[in-house]
Amino acid sequence: MRYLSSIILVSLILTSAVQAEPKGTFRHAHNVGFGAHSSLDPASKGRVLQIIEKIMNRLVRPGPKGKPQPDLATSWQANEDGTVWTFKLREGVRFHDGSTFDAGDVVYSFERVMDPDRASPARSAVKMVTSAKALDDHTVQLTLGSPFADLPLQLMDPRLRIIPENSGETIAALGIGTGPFKVDVFDPDGITKLSANLEYYEGLPGVAHVEVIGIPDAQARLQAFLGGQLDMERGIVPLLRRALIKSDRYKTQEVPTGNWTGLVFRTDVAPFDDVRVRRALRMVVNREDLLKLALDGGGVVSCDTPVAPNDQYRASMECPRDIETARKLLSEAGYADGLSFDLYISTIDQSWPAMAVAFQEQAAAAGIQVNIIKAAADGYWSEVWRQKDAVATAWGERPADQALNEAFHSTAKWNESYFKDPEFDRLIEAARKELEFDKRRALYVAAQEYLRQNSGTLIPFHVTQLVGVGARVHNLDPVRNDAVRWHLIEVDEQ
Numbered sequence: 001m002r003y004l005s006s007i008i009l010v011s012l013i014l015t016s017a018v019q020a021e022p023k024g025t026f027r028h029a030h031n032v033g034f035g036a037h038s039s040l041d042p043a044s045k046g047r048v049l050q051i052i053e054k055i056m057n058r059l060v061r062p063g064p065k066g067k068p069q070p071d072l073a074t075s076w077q078a079n080e081d082g083t084v085w086t087f088k089l090r091e092g093v094r095f096h097d098g099s100t101f102d103a104g105d106v107v108y109s110f111e112r113v114m115d116p117d118r119a120s121p122a123r124s125a126v127k128m129v130t131s132a133k134a135l136d137d138h139t140v141q142l143t144l145g146s147p148f149a150d151l152p153l154q155l156m157d158p159r160l161r162i163i164p165e166n167s168g169e170t171i172a173a174l175g176i177g178t179g180p181f182k183v184d185v186f187d188p189d190g191i192t193k194l195s196a197n198l199e200y201y202e203g204l205p206g207v208a209h210v211e212v213i214g215i216p217d218a219q220a221r222l223q224a225f226l227g228g229q230l231d232m233e234r235g236i237v238p239l240l241r242r243a244l245i246k247s248d249r250y251k252t253q254e255v256p257t258g259n260w261t262g263l264v265f266r267t268d269v270a271p272f273d274d275v276r277v278r279r280a281l282r283m284v285v286n287r288e289d290l291l292k293l294a295l296d297g298g299g300v301v302s303c304d305t306p307v308a309p310n311d312q313y314r315a316s317m318e319c320p321r322d323i324e325t326a327r328k329l330l331s332e333a334g335y336a337d338g339l340s341f342d343l344y345i346s347t348i349d350q351s352w353p354a355m356a357v358a359f360q361e362q363a364a365a366a367g368i369q370v371n372i373i374k375a376a377a378d379g380y381w382s383e384v385w386r387q388k389d390a391v392a393t394a395w396g397e398r399p400a401d402q403a404l405n406e407a408f409h410s411t412a413k414w415n416e417s418y419f420k421d422p423e424f425d426r427l428i429e430a431a432r433k434e435l436e437f438d439k440r441r442a443l444y445v446a447a448q449e450y451l452r453q454n455s456g457t458l459i460p461f462h463v464t465q466l467v468g469v470g471a472r473v474h475n476l477d478p479v480r481n482d483a484v485r486w487h488l489i490e491v492d493e494q
Contacts, residue, residue: 035379040175056177258308258397338367
């Protein structure tokens with residue numbers, strides 16, 4: 001009897017620990033990159049993903065190694081030719097407003113993204129989907145216009161969050177979702193305040209509150225972290241690594257990612273409308289040196305492919321510096337005496353100024369004069385990016401098909417270089433339809449090799465993200481941002 005009582009006591013203690021109320025506040029920043037267009041609508045141009053990722057769920061989420069895992073969908077299967085996919089949905093889930101999650105919400109969310117009149121940036125991720133249909137309350141069928149074997153990878157897109165049916169008019173301000181936290185105050189320029197969702201299907205969140213603070217400048221975000229005003233900063237400069245490691249106030253995480261930083265040249269305006277100029281701009285670069293100067297070596301060299309280093313479709317390419325050929329190409333294009341242009345950057349990303357200066361010095365060897373212009377961080381994505389002829393850019397990790405389609409397909413909303421090439425479009429469209437893996441991979445590789453020769457985007461490296469974490473923070477997954485299980489985080493109360 002005494003032994004049985006001990007078991008019961010231990011069980012009660014463990015149950016109490018599991019069901020402990022959330023406590024404390026976790027604080028981090030976002031860069032206010034969309035300025036006045038900032039929104040809680042995941043399908044909008046101004047979506048603030050640093051908030052949305054905590055308040056809304058997807059059907060499919062990336063696991064620790066980037067593979068598709070269940071989220072609001074518990075399982076999925078395709079028909080033989082990959083044109084019809086059926087998803088079983090999680091039962092017993094509620095939105096923050098108390099309404100029950102079901103198939104109608106999924107159909108509404110997808111139809112909203114797929115609507116061409118809305119021009120959602122997320123549409124490119126699922127443009128192969130022609131219809132979404134509820135088979136019953138907890139089963140959804142997605143029909144595709146052509147075979148596509150990698151649909152679950154596409155559904156990991158961080159913008160494909162599920163919102164309540166018919167909430168489109170209010171979602172931008174209210175942010176109603178099924179995630180581990182719910183919105184109390186949305187203030188993208190100030191402090192957005194979130195509180196724990198006590199009915200979250202994966203269990204009680206570890207913290208009672210999350211504050212996402214708008215800080216446009218990267219250096220200011222870093223100082224706020226070092227000053228103890230933030231509990232996490234995911235844009236730590238690699239040179240700061242040694243100092244953080246020596247301090248008992250911080251912890252660090254090194255997360256290999258498919259995130260990339262680069263320079264974009266608009267292919268629809270001179271001189272960048274000449275492919276010879278675009279090739280020359282890539283040939284002047286010593287990528288190893290650029291990586292060292294911009295990120296202290298914290299990354300993986302890329303030969304202008306946006307596909308992540310660990311992606312199954314990544315092409316293996318060499319891209320040595322070749323000043324002589326670069327000069328020859330410029331001469332053939334009519335710039336024998338050299339070339340001059342303005343390059344717009346910002347402090348929104350701490351690596352951009354160093355990358356730009358290094359590129360400026362390397363390009364000078366081929367007679368290319370690069371005039372660096374620093375634009376304001378606040379509103380950079382809406383007022384500079386895609387507006388100026390040459391700009392710095394940064395993209396988060398995406399599956400190969402999405403990375404190639406979303407940034408380079410002729411019809412893509414976010415085609416920042418205005419690259420329109422029928423042959424490239426043909427390669428990636430054929431890859432989507434190919435069900436045999438080896439043949440599909442060959443097409444994706446060919447598409448990357450084609451970009452290497454013809455695109456208007458210089459992608460020198462993929463980033464190994466250095467995450468700084470306050471010592472009081474526990475259980476932060478050492479993974480890319482959109483794969484973090486935010487409900488697991490705990491903080492020691494101050």
